[in-house]
Amino acid sequence: MSLRLQARRLACERDDRWLFHDLDLEIRAGEILRVEGPNGSGKTTLLKILAGQPMEHAGEVLWNGTPLRRSRSDFLANLLYLGHAPGVKAALTPLENLAWYQALAGEPGDEASRLGALERIGLAGFEDLPAAQLSAGQQRRVALARLELTPRLLWVLDEPFTAIDRQGVAALEARLEAHAERGGGVLVTTHHELRASSGLRRLTLGEGGGGVER
Amino acid sequence: MSSDEPAGGLSLAWRATLRRDLVLRLRRPGEVLNPLAFFALVITLFPLGLSPSASLLATIAPGLLWVAALLAALLSLDGMFRDDAEDGSLEQLLLSPQPLPALAMAKVAAHWLLTGLPLALMAPLLGVMLSLPAGSYGVLALSLALGSASLSLIGAIGAALTVGVPRGGVLLSLLVLPLYIPVLIFGVGAVQAAAQGDGVAAHLAILGALLAAGLTLAPFAIAAALRIGLNG
Numbered sequence: 090m091s092l093r094l095q096a097r098r099l100a101c102e103r104d105d106r107w108l109f110h111d112l113d114l115e116i117r118a119g120e121i122l123r124v125e126g127p128n129g130s131g132k133t134t135l136l137k138i139l140a141g142q143p144m145e146h147a148g149e150v151l152w153n154g155t156p157l158r159r160s161r162s163d164f165l166a167n168l169l170y171l172g173h174a175p176g177v178k179a180a181l182t183p184l185e186n187l188a189w190y191q192a193l194a195g196e197p198g199d200e201a202s203r204l205g206a207l208e209r210i211g212l213a214g215f216e217d218l219p220a221a222q223l224s225a226g227q228q229r230r231v232a233l234a235r236l237e238l239t240p241r242l243l244w245v246l247d248e249p250f251t252a253i254d255r256q257g258v259a260a261l262e263a264r265l266e267a268h269a270e271r272g273g274g275v276l277v278t279t280h281h282e283l284r285a286s287s288g289l290r291r292l293t294l295g296e297g298g299g300g301v302e303r
Numbered sequence: 304m305s306s307d308e309p310a311g312g313l314s315l316a317w318r319a320t321l322r323r324d325l326v327l328r329l330r331r332p333g334e335v336l337n338p339l340a341f342f343a344l345v346i347t348l349f350p351l352g353l354s355p356s357a358s359l360l361a362t363i364a365p366g367l368l369w370v371a372a373l374l375a376a377l378l379s380l381d382g383m384f385r386d387d388a389e390d391g392s393l394e395q396l397l398l399s400p401q402p403l404p405a406l407a408m409a410k411v412a413a414h415w416l417l418t419g420l421p422l423a424l425m426a427p428l429l430g431v432m433l434s435l436p437a438g439s440y441g442v443l444a445l446s447l448a449l450g451s452a453s454l455s456l457i458g459a460i461g462a463a464l465t466v467g468v469p470r471g472g473v474l475l476s477l478l479v480l481p482l483y484i485p486v487l488i489f490g491v492g493a494v495q496a497a498a499q500g501d502g503v504a505a506h507l508a509i510l511g512a513l514l515a516a517g518l519t520l521a522p523f524a525i526a527a528a529l530r531i532g533l534n535g
Binding site for chain 2: 137140141142143144145162165166168170172173174175176177178179180181185188189190192193194195196197
C-alpha cells in the first residue's frame with residue numbers, strides 16, 4: 090500500500106489575509122510532518138484541507154498522484170483524522186463512542202478490541218462512564234484510542250497533545266514514531282516539541298507567507 | 304492496512320449511526336418530549352381561547368392539528384446537526400469512507416422516529432379534544448406520519464445549511480417554511496376530506512409522492528448542504 094500525500098501551490102485566504110500561499114508539501118511513508126506556527130497561522134485550516142474537508146482554497150491536493158476529488162474514497166479509506174474538537178459524544182460511554190467510529194470505518198469490531206484499546210490508552214475502568222464525566226484529557230484519550238483501534242496509513246492529527254498529561258504525551262509520541270516506522274505517515278500540529286527522530290520533518294507557517302520547510 | 308472495505312460496511316455504518324442517534328436522543332428525554340409538549344399545549348389552548356363549541360372546533364381541527372404539529376417539528380430541527388458539529392463528530396461523519404448522503408439519512412431517520420412518528424401517534428388523542436369527527440383519526444395519524452417524514456427530510460437540508468451559523472434558528476425557519484407549505488396543504492386536505500366523508504386516497508397519494516421525491520433527492524441535498532455549512 091503506497092502512501093504519498095502532496096499539496097501543490099496551496100493557498101488559503103481568510104478575511105482578506107493570506108493564511109498561506111504557494112505552499113508545497115509532501116508526506117511519504119515513514120514520515121512525521123510537524124506543522125508549527127503561531128496561533129491563527131492556519132495550521133488547523135491546512136490540516137482540514139489536507140484531510141479533504143470542505144474548505145475554500147486554491148491549489149491541489151494529490152493522493153498517490155491523483156487529485157483528491159478523484160481518489161477520495163481510496164484516500165478516506167486510508168485516513169484517520171482527529172480534529173481540534175475530539176469528536177467524542179458526551180452522552181455516550183467511551184465504549185459506545187469507539188463502537189460508532191469502528192462501524193463508521195466499516196468494521197464490525199468487537200468489545201474485546203475496544204476494551205483493549207481503551208486499556209492501552211490509559212482509560213481502564215472508565216469504559217462505561219458517560220464521556221461527560223471524564224476530564225478533558227480523558228476525553229482526548231478516547232479519541233486517541235481510535236489510533237489503536239482502526240489501522241490506517243495516514244494519520245492527520247490536530248493538536249493531539251492538548252490536555253494530555255506528561256506520561257500520555259510520551260506514550261503518544263512513541264506511538265507516532267512507531268507508526269512512522271511501520272510505514273505509516275503522520276501529519277501533526279502541536280506546540281509541543283517532538284523528540285528528534287529519523288522521519289521527523291517540520292513545516293513552519295508564518296505571517297501571511299508560504300510555509301518554510303526545515 | 305487495506306483500502307478495501309468489507310461489503311457490509313455501509314449497512315453497518317448506517318445502522319450504527321441510526322442506533323447512536325436514537326440512544327443520544329433518548330438519553331436527553333427533554334429534547335424528545337419538547338416538541339410533543341409544545342404540540343399538546345398549543346392544541347389544549349385553542350378550545351379555551353376560541354370557544355368550546357364542538358361544531359366550530361371540528362371545522363378548524365384538521366388545520367390546527369397540522370399547523371401545530373408542523374411547528375413542533377420545526378422546533379426540533381435546530382439540534383439535528385449542531386451538536387455533532389460542535390463536538391467534532393460531524394467532520395468525522397464527512398470523512399467516513401461511507402457515502403455521506405446515506406449516513407445523513409440515518410440521522411434523518413432517527414429524527415423522524417423520535418419526532419415525527421410520536422407527533423403522528425399523539426395527534427388522534429389531541430383530535431378528541433378538538434371534537435374531530437369520528438372516522439378521520441386514522442387518516443390524521445397516517446397523513447402526519449407520511450408528512451412529517453417529508454418535513455424531517457426538508458428540515459434536514461435547512462439544518463445542514465445553517466449548521467455553521469450561530470443561533471441560526473430563525474434563519475432555518477425562514478428557509479424551510481416555504482418548502483413545508485405543499486406538505487401542509489395536502490396533509491390538511493386529507494384530514495378535511497376524511498372529516499367530510501370524502502375520499503382521501505388522492506391527498507395521501509400526493510403526500511406519498513412528496514415523500515418519495517424527498518427520499519430520492521433530499522439525501523444529496525443534505526450532503527451538499529453539510530459540505531457548504533461546514534466550509535469556513
